[in-house]
Amino acid sequence: MQRLTWFLIVTLVIPYLGFTSYPVVSDRVDKVIIDAGHGGKDPGNLGTRRYKTYEKDVALAVAIETAKEIEKKYPDVEVVLTRDSDKFLELYERTALANREKGDLFISIHCDAVDNKAAYGTTTYVMGKNHDDENQVALRENSVILMEDNYQEKYEGYDPLKPESYIALTLYQYAFQTQSIELAQIIQNSFKNDAGRRDRGVKQQPLYVTSRCSMPSVLVELGYLTNSQEEDFLLSSLGQKKMANAIVASFGSYKNRRESNIKEQETKREAKRLKDEEEKRKENLKPTYFIQLAVSGLKKPLNEKPFSNLERVSIKKEGRLYRYLQGDYNSKSECQKDLLFAKNNGFPDAFIVAFKNNEKISLTEAERLSQ
C-alpha cells in the first residue's frame, strides 16, 4: 500500500477506533485475561468427530488450568477468565471485558483444524494481515460473529467474510505489536521445548479477538483436532496440563522480562540521582568569588551612581549591615578585570571576597578548595 494511504489511515482511522489517546504499553503485568475460545452454541471446530469433545471443550479446560496455575504461582497476579463454563460469548463481549478489566495481557486459547488430516503442531497468532494464506485462520476464528444477532451494528461495518475490513483492526493493535510478538515467541518456544510440540511459528492474522484489546494480545492454537494423534493428546488431561503449564511458564518469562525493564529504569534513575547529588555536593564545596564594593549600615539604591556604573551588583544583608557585591565569579583571576574597573569607577577600596555555601570564607581557604 502507498505510504500516503497508510499515513491517512493512521491519522484518520486510529482516532476513531475508540482510544481517547494513543495507548501506552504498561511494563507491569499484574492482570491477565485468559479467553477460552468459542463456547455454548459455538463448538469451534469439531476435530476428527471421533469424540463428542470439541474445540470449545479443550479451550475451556486449558484456560481453566492455565488460570489456576498462574494464580498459584503468581499470587499477586489477577487472572480473569472470559468464560469458566460452556457458555456462548460474543467476540465483542470478550474484548469489551478485557478492556473493562484493564488487563495487561490477553491470551485467547483455541485449537486448529484443516482438511489435511496429517497437519499438526502449534501456532500463536498476533494481530496483523497475512497476504500468504488469505487469512484462513481469521475467517474461521472470526466467523462466530455471523452467529451473533445484529452483528453489522455491533461490529461497525466489520465483515468477517471480507478481509478488507480487517485493515483497521490491524492498526488498532499496532501499539502493542512488539509485546504481542514477544509473548507469542515465548509461548511457541515453550510449546516446543517444554511440551514437546511441533512449533509452526508465530503468525499474523486479522483476528477480531486480538484486535480490539487495548493490551498485548495473542491467540494460541494448541494444535490440530483434525489430526487423530494430536486430538488424542489435546483431549487427554495430561496433554491439557502440559499445554497449560507451557502457557503459564511463558506468562512468567514475559512478566519477568517486562518488569525487569521497570527495575532497569529504576536502577538508572537511582544512579542518575546519586550522580546529581554528588555533583551538587562538589558544586557546594566550590567557592564563589565576588568583588566587595562597599559595606554600609544604609541600604542604597543600586540604580544610582556609583553602583549604576557596574553590572551584576547585589546586596547581601548580614545583621545590620549591607554588603554590596559584584559577581559572582568562578575564580579569583576572573575578578581582576572588573575589580580594576570598579576601583576606577567609584569604588577605590573594592577587593575580592570568597563565599562557600553562602558563607564568607578567607581567600586562602577559597584557593585551597579551588584546587
Ligand SMILES: [Zn+2]
Ligand atoms: Zn477457535
